[in-house]
Amino acid sequence: MAKATASASQRLILWLLLAPALLWLFGLILLPHLDLALLSLRERTGPGEYAFGLAQYRTFFTEPLYWDVFVRTATISLIATALTLLLAFPIAWTIAKLTRGRLSTLLFAVCLIPFWVSETVRTLGWMILLRETGVIPGLLVTLGITEVPIEMLYRDPTILVGLVYTSLLFMVVPLYGSLESLDDSLIEAAYDLGGNGWTVLRTVVIPHASPGITAGCIVVFMLTLGNYLTASLLGGKNSLWFTEQIYTQFITRFNWEQGAAFGFLLLLLSSVMVWTGLRLSGQRFSDVMSRT
């Protein structure tokens, strides 16, 4: 009897301990999503009157604009993720393998710099630098590289640069973690057995780091996919970012139903991408999550 009550009270304590997390999960994640799901399945029949229907999803598939923006957002996010990986890998490698102590701390700090100012300030800073009358186009003219100042804003490459810059740290950290744990003697052994830089990278370093690579890619992809400010401010009149569409639907069009449907489609897209990523890299979700 005493034992039974003890375990019952233990279970109670466990529930009490879990309660804040569960409440949070339920109240701030599950409930809004349920609500969004319901919202996305309504269509407006008159002022303040709604009925169940799939009109919101139909609009998405019939209006090529939304579909295009969706695909474009996914594509640019993928490219940004790939670029971030390419850029972050040497940085992570340098921090993990080539530097010690102060220098690697310094390198980490450099990756942190983007986060010392808010995203808005950072992005506006970029705009000041890159606009036609800004610092960099002016510099190009002074150096004689271009004849007249060129507008560097509102171009896809600029968006990409902005997205990559913002995401770098989120790639460097998991990569650093997985490269740090790579025993140097494995690399030496691979060289010793006749490998060269490329084959060692391909056969030893990348397979070892692949949970970190996958984790970093997932995080960066989700971040860019959900990015709002950088994509819309640097993108200017052609930015066409899917989160911007969602914002527009919710805030400027008062069309919560459409916005909710878009939100769900975005959620679906990122889930599919994560799943595909895990599939391609042959990783298990739990392994990857332990890296992030």
Added chain:
Amino acid sequence: MTRWSVALRAALWAGLLSCGASIANAAGGTLRIITWADYVPADVAAQFTKETGIKVEVALSNNEELISKLRATRGAGFDLAQPSQDRILGPQQEFGIYKPIDLAKVQVDRIQPDLLATVRRNATIGGRLYALPYVWGAEGLVVNTKRTQINDYLDLCHADLRSRTSVRLRRPTLMAFAFAMDKDPFALYGDTKAYTALMEQVGARLIACKANFRFFFDNRDQLLNGMRSGELHAAMMWDSGGWRLNRENPDIKFIAPKSGALGWLDTYALPARGKNEAAAYAWINFTLRPEIAARIAKAIGNFSAAKGADQLTDPVLRAQFAASFPEGFKSVRWYPAIPPGLEEIEGRILDRVKAAK
């Protein structure tokens, strides 16, 4: 929709968006206003607090965000809102976010009658008035006359202005271009099909013009900076911004376009579940005093709806107005109330413009 899910949603969004601010500040001594930048000058608010003991808290917004916020809380969180007069009818019918004005509590005789009439026409639902006029102005063209000489919206599309102009990707732009194309969109408000067709035409025109738009501006400063730096030569803009630029650089002029300037009129409206109604009425009456109204008008750079404020208006502003509107108000067109559903049509057109290459 079940009652439960409506209640749930309201509770949820209220909780998320207003983040408890509404609960903490519900004290009787506070007036919470959601309004545009500059609409509540600090010195005016200070004087109000001194006279009445009511603290003033201001949240900045534009029409769309204002409506969205009130919709999310079903009209709670603020005691006073200042939407444009044409944006009251539709959202009120759709979302019920305002409550009617009790004219007995307002010194109505201090309001310019013709402006009050305009608002009455557009913001009366079921025989009850939902708004009072506050400040008005017009939207037209701001032109750097050193660089170009244009006088209508369609001129923004001239080949030699490539990447040198800007408009907002919002409904006023659609209206302005429609008028410039010699059409009257307001007349078609009631005819969804014809209106859609017109909007499609306007959309096509804007798409053809897109190369000329350097960017679609989102806030005033973005546009002002574009004009100041010379990156932009002409743009569709509110009068106050245009006159401000004019004061800084006489080459930049605000002009009423040939097809007519569009008049906007921002109002006082009471959010449906505002807590401090008494404070809201006190503020309305306070700001209708001519000398206060004149101070507000000067801070905003536009004109007050209060009687007698015009006489006290800044002479520079009056001169600028005379230069921009040689025919006075005659050429200004007021927006009629937007019936529910129209904005969805416009929204799709705007999206297409944005997506066009």
Added chain:
Amino acid sequence: MTTFDLEAKALSKRFATHTAVDALSFGVERGSFFSILGPSGCGKTTLLRMVAGFIEPDGGDVEIGGRSMCGVPPNRRPVNMVFQQLALFPMMSVGENVAYGLARRGVARADRERKAAEMLDRVGLPGLAAKRVDQLSGGQRQRVAIARSLVLKPTLLLLDEPLGALDLKLRERMKIELKQLQAAFGTTFVYITHDQSEALVLSDRVAVMNSGRFEQVGTPQELYYSPATPFVAGFVGANNRIDGQVSAIDGDLVEIRSAAGWTVKARRHGTLKPGDAATIFVRPEVAVLGRSTADLALAEPAAVHQGTVESLLFDGANSAVLLREQASRCEFRVALPQTGRYADLKVNEPVFFSFAADRAVCFGVGSSHG
């Protein structure tokens, strides 16, 4: 005419102020098992890594198979290395590990799978190609690490304390296996260790290394029975050490007197004169033990010392007794005879012991190279 698979010529490496390898020159004969024995930190790994090509020497040259390795990167050298922690690739199967080097040489898949399987057979791991590395026992991994290198038929196989991570029993077994593998393949092994027993059991020749230099290079027997320096004498085998001053010289024999007043005779190594500080080393198994002087049954006349039992160190065939010399209270270790006699000695029991002076060796202090 001997051919050398490895020749080091005045090889040096300095780290900041510290000289890790100090102008070393030596040769390793083809097909031999060569060990480098030294305490940890003496520069063994540094030396081996210079041979493998992972460290650039500051001076001198390495020749492998008669070819200078100056400027040749590790992946082009005809040597392979078995790492201290083995460094098997955990992301690959056993078979892939063994075939790794072949793949890098562009050997076709089918070919290298066959060769890897053959090699696994030869090292006694038939049919394990598909296993993951972490499914193997320590000893099996050891063999995979060696197989992975040997499959490339290197001129030289370098092994950096490969048995260090194994437990004692396994280490004993792997010692024998290593020896057999080396004999079977005939590949030249260069083996480094700080464990004298490994070096003595495995090697054809052993170099004893100290502070970046070789103290002595020779067969295990030479090192054991004729250490050339006090360091070698002290490092190889558990030696008794007696410090003192030369009190008399008699041809090849010297007599020294310890500070505590014990007088001992030993074979002279190098030149000594009376009054010099000197050290004598006597191996425990050289001394004989008895309860009475008669028990000692000396074949030739030798000094008889008296002591008391301090403790009994029972270790089967390697059992010994720790004594204190009566007058000087000096510690002295004597091996117990294999017969089991004296296994019943008691602590504090008085005993007699003796050793032939020519089987003890005396070095002058400060004359490390005699």
